[in-house]
Amino acid sequence: MDVPFLNLKTQYKQIENEVLPMLTEAMSNAAFIGGPQVTGLEKEFAEFCETKYCVAVNSGTDALRFALIAAGIGQGDEVITVPNTFIATTEAISQAGAKPVFVDILPDTYNINPGLIEAKINKKTRAILPVHLYGQPADMDAILKIAKMHNLIVIEDACQAHGALYKGKKAGSMGLAGCFSFYPGKNLGAFGEGGAVVTQDEKLAKQMSMLRDHGQEQKYYHAVEGYNGRLDAIQAGVLRIKLKRLKAWNDARRKNVAIYNELLSKINGITTPVEAKGMESVYHIYLILVDDRDGLQKHLAGKGIGTGLHYPVPLHLQKAYANMGFKEGDFPVSEKVAKRLLSLPMFAELTKEQIEYVCESIKEFF
Ligand SMILES: Cc1ncc(COP(=O)(O)O)c(C=O)c1O
Structure with a gap:
């Protein structure tokens, strides 16, 4: 049996009947940029x-970048985030002109450890940028409390958390802005690049709308220098078709997680994901920890099972950030997790038989 890490082809089959007429219409009307889609x-x-505004943009990276810039963050500012994220999080901070400042993570949820944030706050700190990693929200009450006390902005990196819940609230709706990626493999993925920022703040939404479109207030009247960061109409059309099914797909992922957790709990030496109290993760990634991660990954590959590493090297140890002068041991929890993590196949259409086969193969390895 082959179990791919991700299978977007089966998902496409479910929506093909709606996608093809949408594409034909877009092309017949030559409606490619902006417009009703x-x-x-x-x-x-x-x-x-559950927000007032959404500004569709070209990627999750643009979403983060525009949210930071629109919030007035730039040169000389510091933004607190985690080292165990995709580099886009910190690229956006640096490209807004600010400096990323790392805080280590909690050992059970792999999200930012709120207890370590205050030690990193100084006069330059302007924002906290929690990442709702793997689809589980960070501890937003604790983060928002610290932000309020120190007069900081909170921008959520919800690029992996479409529809996730924190005490009943939607990921992305709690900070000043919530940033999403519609990269094809995401829980809500386009047929190319895409992203969005959601916010309750009208002024911020307007500013981001300008930034994504060369700083235009109206055609050829530029209030500021901006970017080419628009979402195209065909991607928006695809995303609208998929959005109607997102809740059902997230529920299917959660059902798959229950089967994985149950089967893997019978094997010693595996740490399965922990959902913190009040959280509803959408399991963009189903991640386990094992000591011999490389050995297990190789074994599973031999069995036709696709796996991933999210992420093998924490950002503070990446070559790109060598100039920051970090060394091994600076963020011990992130480092320990990075050495042991392994992402197993996870998507809505995964069958019980496939999950059983993956778990059986893991058992065999142990
Ligand atoms: C946590 C996180 N932040 C930001 C991004 C950037 O999104 P995009 O690839 O759409 O630019 C991603 C996507 O991979 C992500 O997983």
Whole structure:
């Protein structure tokens, strides 16, 4: 049996009947940039996230970058985030002109450890940028409390957490802005690049709308220098078709997680994901920890099972950040997790038989 890490082809089969007419219409009308598909997606995604505004953009990286810039963060500012994230999180901070400042993570949820944040706050600190990693929200009450006490902005990196819940609230709806990626493999993925920022703040939404479109207030009247960061109409059309099914797909992922957890709990030496109290993860990634991670990954590859590493090297130890002068041991929890983590196949259409086969193969390895 082959079990791919991700299978977007089966997902496409479910929506093909709606996608093809949408593509034909877009091409017949030559409606490629902006227009009703984009505004329609913005309305529907804002509703889904329970926010007033949504600004569709070209990627999750643009979402983060525009949110930071629109919030006034730039040169000389510091933004607190985690080292165990995709580099886009810190690229956005640096490209806004600010400096990323790392805080280690909690050993059970792999999200930012709120207890370590205050030690990193100084006069330059302007924002906290928690990442809802693997689909589970960070501890937002604790983060928002610290932010309020120190007059800091909170921008959520919800790029892996479409529809996740924190005490009943949607990921992305709790900070000043919530940033999403619609990269194809995400829980809500386009047929190319895409992203969005959601917010309750009208001024911020307007500013981000300008930034994504060369700083235009109206055509050829530029209030500021901006970017080419628009979402195209075809991607918006695809995303609207998928958004209607997102809740069901997230529920299917959660059902798959229950089967994995149950079967893997019978094997010693595996740490399965922990959902903290009040959280509902959407399991963008189903991640386990094992001591001989490389050995297990190789064994599973031999069995036709696809796996991933999210992420093998924490950002503070990446070559790109060598100039920051960090060394091994600076963020011990992130480092320990990075050495042991392994992402197993996870998508809505995964079958019980496939999960059983993966777990059987893991058991065999042990
Ligand atoms: C946590 C996180 N932040 C940011 C991004 C950037 O999103 P994009 O690839 O759409 O630019 C991603 C996507 O991979 C991500 O997983």
